[in-house]
Amino acid sequence: MIHVENLTYTYPTGSGGPALRNISFDVPEGQFVALVGPNGAGKSTLCYALSGFVPHFYNGDISGSVMVAGHDIVKTELGDLAGEIGLIFSNPFNQITGACYTVRDEVAFGLENLGVPRAEMIPRVEEAIDLAGLDGMEDRSPYALSGGQQQRLAIASVIVMRPRVLVVDEPTSQLDPVGSREVFELLDSLSRSGGTTVVLVEQKLEWVAVHADRVIAMHEGQIIADGEPRAVLASAEVERLGVGSTRYTQAARLARRRGLVTGDGVLPVTLDQAVEYFES
Amino acid sequence: MTTSLSLYAPRDSGLDRLHPLTKLVFAVFGVVVGVTLPGVWPNYLFFLLVLLPLAAWGRIVPEFLRAVFKIALPFAISLFVIQGLFWTNGTPIFQLGSLSLKAEGLAFAAKTTGRILVVMGSITLFVLSTRPDHLMVALTQRGIPKTLTYVLVSAIQLVPRFQSKAASILDAQRARGLETEGGFFQRVRALLPVSIPLVLGSIVDVEERTIALEARGFSRDGPKTSYRVLIDTPAQRIVRALMLLASVALIVFTVVRWWAV
Numbered sequence: 001m002i003h004v005e006n007l008t009y010t011y012p013t014g015s016g017g018p019a020l021r022n023i024s025f026d027v028p029e030g031q032f033v034a035l036v037g038p039n040g041a042g043k044s045t046l047c048y049a050l051s052g053f054v055p056h057f058y059n060g061d062i063s064g065s066v067m068v069a070g071h072d073i074v075k076t077e078l079g080d081l082a083g084e085i086g087l088i089f090s091n092p093f094n095q096i097t098g099a100c101y102t103v104r105d106e107v108a109f110g111l112e113n114l115g116v117p118r119a120e121m122i123p124r125v126e127e128a129i130d131l132a133g134l135d136g137m138e139d140r141s142p143y144a145l146s147g148g149q150q151q152r153l154a155i156a157s158v159i160v161m162r163p164r165v166l167v168v169d170e171p172t173s174q175l176d177p178v179g180s181r182e183v184f185e186l187l188d189s190l191s192r193s194g195g196t197t198v199v200l201v202e203q204k205l206e207w208v209a210v211h212a213d214r215v216i217a218m219h220e221g222q223i224i225a226d227g228e229p230r231a232v233l234a235s236a237e238v239e240r241l242g243v244g245s246t247r248y249t250q251a252a253r254l255a256r257r258r259g260l261v262t263g264d265g266v267l268p269v270t271l272d273q274a275v276e277y278f279e280s
Numbered sequence: 281m282t283t284s285l286s287l288y289a290p291r292d293s294g295l296d297r298l299h300p301l302t303k304l305v306f307a308v309f310g311v312v313v314g315v316t317l318p319g320v321w322p323n324y325l326f327f328l329l330v331l332l333p334l335a336a337w338g339r340i341v342p343e344f345l346r347a348v349f350k351i352a353l354p355f356a357i358s359l360f361v362i363q364g365l366f367w368t369n370g371t372p373i374f375q376l377g378s379l380s381l382k383a384e385g386l387a388f389a390a391k392t393t394g395r396i397l398v399v400m401g402s403i404t405l406f407v408l409s410t411r412p413d414h415l416m417v418a419l420t421q422r423g424i425p426k427t428l429t430y431v432l433v434s435a436i437q438l439v440p441r442f443q444s445k446a447a448s449i450l451d452a453q454r455a456r457g458l459e460t461e462g463g464f465f466q467r468v469r470a471l472l473p474v475s476i477p478l479v480l481g482s483i484v485d486v487e488e489r490t491i492a493l494e495a496r497g498f499s500r501d502g503p504k505t506s507y508r509v510l511i512d513t514p515a516q517r518i519v520r521a522l523m524l525l526a527s528v529a530l531i532v533f534t535v536v537r538w539w540a541v
Binding site: 051053057078079080082083085086087089091093094095096097098099100101104105108109110111112113114115116117118121122125143154157158161 | 411412413416426430433434437438441485488489490491492493494495496497498499500501502503504505506507508509
């Protein structure tokens with residue numbers, strides 16, 4: 001579904017060198033991939049590269065190839081990628097068009113631009129609203145919703161277009177815990193039931209460890225680790241480069257340093273693994 | 281905080297359900313009527329016999345009168361006082377010391393007030409009874425570029441957000457000890473720490489909003505469809521055509537009369 005090969009990209013204003021250096025990875029259809037890494041690692045830039053905004057919106061120098069859902073990103077126009085690749089980012093307020101007076105109209109906005117016939121639009125809008133758990137709010141103004149509801153509206157507005165790949169850049173960083181949980185649950189159910197390929201940038205590693213199929217860790221524009229959540233998130237090397245680690249890994253590492261646990265098995269990254277780790 | 285700059289008052293009424301273009305054409309027609317009708321009384325009659333009943337049909341009489349008088353009243357007062365007192369070579373009808381009210385001045389003031397009432401009334405009726413996004417759909421369906429209608433309609437909702445953002449930046453800077461009150465120079469000095477975050481923040485917002493719109497195919501080539509169905513009827517089409525014809529006729533009539541003088 002996603003094939004990236006030797007991708008190197010420099011922003012037009014990039015005095016500090018390339019934002020992405022020699023990135024290569026493949027994502028099969030339906031996989032849920034989490035991108036983790038410290039600020040400035042290139043996670044957001046990679047999201048833009050997967051959705052075509054790099055290079056079409058930001059310009060700059062790009063080399064290597066990016067294929068997403070059968071489209072050569074560098075050669076395809078942004079307008080033709082809309083609907084095929086969904087992009088969601090952190091500020092829910094900036095993702096609302098401002099031109100729509102009800103939740104229904106907001107969700108339908110993308111379909112109108114794609115030229116979907118109205119008869120097909122109606123059930124798709126209802127379905128997306130349902131999936132996002134916004135039923136009962138169809139006729140409210142998008143601005144009368146809470147942050148978490150607005151973010152779910154932004155997601156509904158994107159999934160209604162039935163993208164084959166969903167690129168989600170820190171969707172909960174501006175939300176309160178309740179809003180974050182709502183958004184995470186929605187993303188999880190989309191990936192489990194819908195078979196959508198999801199690339200998610202997320203700092204909440206405890207959540208990533210449980211729900212992602214695979215974790216890619218980035219540092220200074222490069223991929224430093226790529227694999228199963230436990231293999232990547234429990235790695236001391238990854239933590240040292242500023243990616244951080246889950247509280248379970250931290251507890252286990254501390255216990256090992258104090259000599260409370262012996263042996264050198266792989267450290268846990270989820271609650272279940274931690275329970276198992278400390279029991280054995 | 282207001283949610284929208286729009287004055288639209290949602291009502292379950294026949295006027296509300298009319299096609300947005302019918303109401304837009306009526307507003308244009310009303311403006312033409314207000315500017316071209318000769319004499320003093322026709323405009324007042326149009327206001328009382330056409331605009332007011334339409335407002336009643338739309339169940340927006342209080343909002344309508346409030347909005348119209350808010351604009352028309354200051355004009356009317358200054359017109360009557362200034363034109364009444366300072367009309368040169370007029371017929372005095374009331375004398376108080378060196379001041380005198382002139383009949384011609386009062387007539388002119390009455391005529392102009394009538395024009396203002398009809399022009400403002402027609403526009404107010406349109407604004408109060410038309411949902412901006414419905415107008416956007418109607419205009420887009422008539423071939424007006426969506427980018428243009430988007431700018432118009434989104435401004436109505438986004439400007440209040442911009443204002444509330446400015447207010448929170450102001451509060452944040454005050455909390456850090458910025459003096460925003462006092463003399464003129466004090467206020468000017470406070471402008472910079474408030475406007476710079478506002479402008480920079482807005483640039484970031486615009487960038488993100490552009491990306492979000494593009495990701496939803498905003499500038500995609502090819503035909504667009506609409507989710508909203510606007511009900512148009514043959515009767516409304518005929519009324520619109522008649523109003524446009526009448527507007528043209530009124531303009532021609534006025535220009536001819538004006539030339540003949």
